[in-house]
Structure formats: C-alpha cells, structure tokens
Amino acid sequence: MKSLKKWWPTPIRSLFLFLVWLLLNNSVEFFHLFFGVVLAWLIPQLIHKFRLVQPGMKSPGTALRYGLMVLWDIVVANMQVVRLVVGPNKRLRPAFIKVPLDLKDNLSITFLASTVSLTPGTVSAEVSPLNAGGDEPRYLLVHVLDLADEAELIQQIKERYEAPLKEIF
Amino acid sequence: MSWLEWLVALLAVAGSLFVLLGSVALVKLPDFYTRLHGPTKATTLGLGALVLASMVYFNFVKGELNVQQLLIALFLFITAPITAHMLVKAALHLKLKTSAQTSGKQNADL
Amino acid sequence: MLDLILQGCFCVVGLALLMNLYAAIRGPSVIDRLLALDTMYINSIALLLLYGIYLRTSLNFEVALLIAMLGFVSTVAVCKFLLRGDIIE
Incomplete structure (x- = not known):
C-alpha cells in the first residue's frame, strides 16, 4: 500500500x-x-x-448533477442574451454588484466564479480580498449585463450555484 | 440526405449563428465590460454546438471513431471564464471607462 | 445539400471574423483590442471545424487544438503584462 x-x-x-x-x-x-x-x-x-493540497470531492453525484445543470443553464440563458444583444443599447441596465461568499477554500470559489462567468448575463470580475486567511469575509465582484433586482440576483446565485458547491466540497 | 445529416446541418447553423452573435455583441455594445459578455458566452456555446456537429458527423455519418474534438470543447469551456476573468481584472486595473447607465460603480472603485 | 449549408455557415463565420477585425481596429483601448483578438482565435477554430466537416477530414482538429492553446496562453500573458508590467514573477 x-x-x-x-x-x-x-x-x-x-x-x-x-x-x-x-x-x-x-x-x-x-x-x-x-x-x-x-x-x-x-x-x-x-x-x-x-502541488497545493486541494479538498477532495465529497459527493460525486451532486457534482454530476451540478455539471448538467450548469450546461442546461448555459443553453437556456443564452437565449435571453440574444434578446438583450439584438435589442437597443438604451434598454440595457449594466451594473457591478458584490456577492458575499460563504465558501472558504480557493478551489470552490474558482468553480463558483467560472460558473458565474459561463452563465450568461454575468461575468465575475474579482475576488477580494484575494488571499484572506481564516474567517475574513470575502466577496465576488460581478458585472451584470441587465440588472433587474440586485437582491434577487444575489439570492439566485447563492441558492442555485453556491449551495450545491458547498455540498460537493 | 439522412436525418443524421440534417442534425449535423442544424447544429452547424446554430453554432455559426451563435458565433456571429458574439461578434455582433463585440461591435455593438457600448463599453468594454458589456462587450465582454458576448465573446465569453455566445461564442463558447456556438463552438460547443459546432464540436457536437462534427462529432455527430464523424462518428455516426462517416462511421469512424473520433473523439478528439471533445478535447477542444473541454479546453474551451475551461479556459473561457479564465480569459474573461483576466481581461476584466486588467480592465479594472487600468480603470477603463464604463457607459453612463452603469450602476454600482462604487463597488468596483471606478 | 450538406455542402451548401456548410458554405452558408462559412459565410456567417467569415462575417463574424470581419466584425472582429473591425472591433480590433476601432479599439478604443488596448483591452478592447485584446478581447477582439481573443474572439478571433475562437472564431478561427470554429471555421476550422466547419472546414473539417466540409472536406471530410479529421486532420484539422489538431490544428484547432493548437490554436486554442496558443490563443489562451497569449491572451493571459498580455493580461498579466497589463496588470503587473511583467509576465513571469
């Protein structure tokens, strides 16, 4: 062994x-x-x-479901972006918002940021503070193409993407 | 033409339209931060559809095992968000101007 | 019929490439140009894949893979340079 x-x-x-x-x-x-x-x-x-030691996967089933859900979201939400891009520029409501993070380790934050970038309407811009040790609160800076309601979007990101990631790692 | 070939054609057309959409976004939208949305997503999705089209074509229509394309799609889906992240970071560092209708600028120190 | 549809797709992707060229020339900042160039890389991969189906050959995939890697690395390197003024720290 x-x-x-x-x-x-x-x-x-x-x-x-x-x-x-x-x-x-x-x-x-x-x-x-x-x-x-x-x-x-x-x-x-x-x-x-x-090598940096990364946390292992706790539940592969959730990870698989998460991956499929993200793929589906990419396809569905791209249709909304088609409408936004083809429509007039004045109707866009671009915004920067801060999403507070509950995740602690770098790997899962990387996954969350990548997911946010790939699902249309949002691009993750920055994680700060970058190298926080311990319990210091961190947030993710996100640029949104068309912001309807800030609190609702934050809620959606946290429930839909952050919660399963917390389960996985 | 068999239905598999029609499927290939449909995927190819959808893919190239999404690729075009990414470039339209690049030209049309007002500032850098909004422009970034087009290439990172629409183009990636379009390329995914094109890879799927060529996978269907080579594996089922032509009947030879060919899975190399999968690597292209995998690589692009991993790297697209990283590129976008690096670009936004550089833009924020250089303090690029945003369009007037952007809200929440104080969040980004602009 | 498939060939005809694929030729139509060539036109669409070619138009996309021309729009990228316009965006790269217009600027206005360095990063806008960088973004346009990065998109150009990805669009050329799309064109190569379509051309592979058109010619019924799978030789193009390795080229596409190489372009994907070079595009990613060069974009990130230029971003790093803009951020720090240095590529390797």
Whole structure:
C-alpha cells in the first residue's frame, strides 16, 4: 500500500492524464497505451512537490448533477442574451454588484466564479480580498449585463450555484 | 440526405449563428465590460454546438471513431471564464471607462 | 445539400471574423483590442471545424487544438503584462 502511494501519489490525476493522452492521439494502439501510462506516472512525480493540497470531492453525484445543470443553464440563458444583444443599447441596465461568499477554500470559489462567468448575463470580475486567511469575509465582484433586482440576483446565485458547491466540497 | 445529416446541418447553423452573435455583441455594445459578455458566452456555446456537429458527423455519418474534438470543447469551456476573468481584472486595473447607465460603480472603485 | 449549408455557415463565420477585425481596429483601448483578438482565435477554430466537416477530414482538429492553446496562453500573458508590467514573477 505504501509503495503504491509512492509510485502513484495522485491516482485520479494520473487517470485523467492517461485519458487525455489517448484522446489527443485518438487511438488505443499498444504504443499509445504504453506511452500514456509512462506519462501518467512521470508527470505527477515531477510536479508532486509543487502541488497545493486541494479538498477532495465529497459527493460525486451532486457534482454530476451540478455539471448538467450548469450546461442546461448555459443553453437556456443564452437565449435571453440574444434578446438583450439584438435589442437597443438604451434598454440595457449594466451594473457591478458584490456577492458575499460563504465558501472558504480557493478551489470552490474558482468553480463558483467560472460558473458565474459561463452563465450568461454575468461575468465575475474579482475576488477580494484575494488571499484572506481564516474567517475574513470575502466577496465576488460581478458585472451584470441587465440588472433587474440586485437582491434577487444575489439570492439566485447563492441558492442555485453556491449551495450545491458547498455540498460537493 | 439522412436525418443524421440534417442534425449535423442544424447544429452547424446554430453554432455559426451563435458565433456571429458574439461578434455582433463585440461591435455593438457600448463599453468594454458589456462587450465582454458576448465573446465569453455566445461564442463558447456556438463552438460547443459546432464540436457536437462534427462529432455527430464523424462518428455516426462517416462511421469512424473520433473523439478528439471533445478535447477542444473541454479546453474551451475551461479556459473561457479564465480569459474573461483576466481581461476584466486588467480592465479594472487600468480603470477603463464604463457607459453612463452603469450602476454600482462604487463597488468596483471606478 | 450538406455542402451548401456548410458554405452558408462559412459565410456567417467569415462575417463574424470581419466584425472582429473591425472591433480590433476601432479599439478604443488596448483591452478592447485584446478581447477582439481573443474572439478571433475562437472564431478561427470554429471555421476550422466547419472546414473539417466540409472536406471530410479529421486532420484539422489538431490544428484547432493548437490554436486554442496558443490563443489562451497569449491572451493571459498580455493580461498579466497589463496588470503587473511583467509576465513571469
């Protein structure tokens, strides 16, 4: 068990690298399989010392549901952006808003910020303070293309995206 | 033309229209912060549709296993928000002007 | 028929590329131009994918992947430069 840990320090990352290598070559010939295994072993060994320890996933089921929900939201909400972009510029109500964060660690905040950026109507601009230690409150600065009600949007982001992320990590 | 080819055509048309929409947003909208919305989302979605179209074409119409395109879509969906974030950060750093109707400027120190 | 539709798609994406060029020339600031260039990268990937279907070849995907990576890295590098005046700290 100990030697396994030594040779494959991060098994999930190794598996991911192996799969990406196969996708890149688009074949499952013996040579590609072999070289994929070599790379999946070598790269984690090389970068192991620089690695930041990230929290593991607690519930993969929620993560899967979250991913599908985000994909669906991207498609649906793009239709609204079509209407906004094609309509007259005067009707837009762009705004900067601050969304207070309950999430603590950097990985889940990164996920939240990326989700907010990909779902139309909002782009996350800044997390501040950037390197807060401990319990200092942080917020996410979000630029909105067409803001109807600030409190409602904050509520929506917190309920729809932040709550499942809290469950996952 | 089989229905699979019609599906490819539909996805290709939808994808290219979304790509066009991203560029229309880039040209038409008033300031940088609003312009950013077009390319990060509409274009990414359009490219997703195009990747899907070519996946359907090569795997089902042509009948050869080809999953390399998936990597393009994956890569773009991961990098698009990061690029947008970096661009907004640089814009806020340079204190780019916003259009007059923007509210909540004090939140961004503009 | 599929070829005809794909040619129509070429026109649409080409128009999008021209609009990006206009946005890149108009500016008014450096970051606007950078955004236009980044969009241009992504649109050229779209064009390559369409052309791949049109020619019935899967050779283009590697090119598209390379463009995607170069586009991302160069955009982020220029952003870093604008933020800090230095790319590698």
